[in-house]
Amino acid sequence: DVKVTQSSRYLVKRTGEKVFLECVQDMDHENMFWYRQDPGLGLRLIYFSYDVKMKEKGDIPEGYSVSREKKERFSLILESASTNQTSMYLCASSFGSRTGPNEKLFFGSGTQLSVL
Amino acid sequence: KQEVTQIPAALSVPEGENLVLNCSFTDSAIYNLQWFRQDPGKGLTSLLLIQSSQREQTSGRLNASLDKSSGRSTLYIAASQPGDSATYLCAVGDDYKLSFGAGTTVTVRA
Numbered sequence: 093d094v095k096v097t098q099s100s101r102y103l104v105k106r107t108g109e110k111v112f113l114e115c116v117q118d119m120d121h122e123n124m125f126w127y128r129q130d131p132g133l134g135l136r137l138i139y140f141s142y143d144v145k146m147k148e149k150g151d152i153p154e155g156y157s158v159s160r161e162k163k164e165r166f167s168l169i170l171e172s173a174s175t176n177q178t179s180m181y182l183c184a185s186s187f188g189s190r191t192g193p194n195e196k197l198f199f200g201s202g203t204q205l206s207v208l
Numbered sequence: 209k210q211e212v213t214q215i216p217a218a219l220s221v222p223e224g225e226n227l228v229l230n231c232s233f234t235d236s237a238i239y240n241l242q243w244f245r246q247d248p249g250k251g252l253t254s255l256l257l258i259q260s261s262q263r264e265q266t267s268g269r270l271n272a273s274l275d276k277s278s279g280r281s282t283l284y285i286a287a288s289q290p291g292d293s294a295t296y297l298c299a300v301g302d303d304y305k306l307s308f309g310a311g312t313t314v315t316v317r318a
Contacts, residue, residue: 096251125306134212135297135308150305182251197242197299197306199251 095119098183098200105207111170113203115183123186124166125197126150126158128179135182141166142188173207180204210235212300214309222317227285229312231298236276239301243272243283246295246311255296256283288316 099114117124125140127150137150139158147158155177159167166185170177183200211234221227231241240259244252256265256272258281264273269286285292295313299306 127308132310134310135299137305140305184252196254196257197244197252198254199244201251202249204249 096183096185096198096200098181098203100203101201103203103205105170105173105205107174107207109170109173109207111173111205111207113168113170113181113183113205115166115168115185115200116164117166117185117198118164119185119187119198120163121185121187121198122163123188124160125184125186126156126166126168127182127184128152129182129202130179138168175207178205178207210238210300210302210305210307212298212307212309214296214298214312216312217310218313218315220315220317221288223288223290225288225316227283227288227292227314227316229283229285229296229298229314231281231283231309233279233281233300233307235300235302236279237302238276241272241274241281242299242301242306243270243281244297244299246297248295252297288314290316290318292316 096117126138127135129135141147141160157169181203184197186195188195242257243255246252258274271284295311297311299308
């Protein structure tokens with residue numbers, strides 16, 4: 093079974109702090125994604141990556157950056173955390189070519205981030 | 209921009225009843241449609257994936273249909289059980305992006 097592991101289940105940070113959320117997958121998937129999930133708004137795509145060192149903006153990239161130095165690891169960085177970034181963050185991966193996500197998406201358990 | 213809608217937002221049924229969950233989307237130029245299950249405070253688990261060229265997919269008690277021309281998908285869960293209580297989300301795939309609905313929260317009463 094595919095395993096997508098997010099480093100923290102719960103995280104509490106202060107406004108202005110730099111925050112790193114880590115995600116590791118063990119199935120040699122090309123594609124990795126970061127979503128945030130908020131009540132009433134559903135899941136929204138922040139960034140995704142289809143190869144090492146490649147990244148593309150999703151629907152809501154403002155205030156975030158990402159890093160993919162190794163195929164199995166995709167990091168989400170909040171440069172200066174703000175209260176409106178309090179949310180559930182979900183990492184996902186899939187095996188697919190550049191032509192489209194024709195494979196199932198596998199999610200991690202999520203990180204509930206609170207910014208105070 | 210793709211808009212995905214799931215109605216109703218919540219559903220409560222007695223055990224044994226069949227569940228019918230609806231998903232609609234605005235742009236029919238899709239790669240695939242996926243149905244996910246999410247338990248409270250957890251990540252999402254993929255249930256079924258329907259390619260754009262397919263009409264339906266089945267797995268056990270689950271059956272999902274896809275009608276691209278009308279922009280609709282339906283997830284059927286036969287003979288519901290209390291363990292089916294969860295939030296069910298549909299997502300439409302277009303290139304790399306999956307656009308998600310807000311989900312339908314299902315409660316199956318014993």
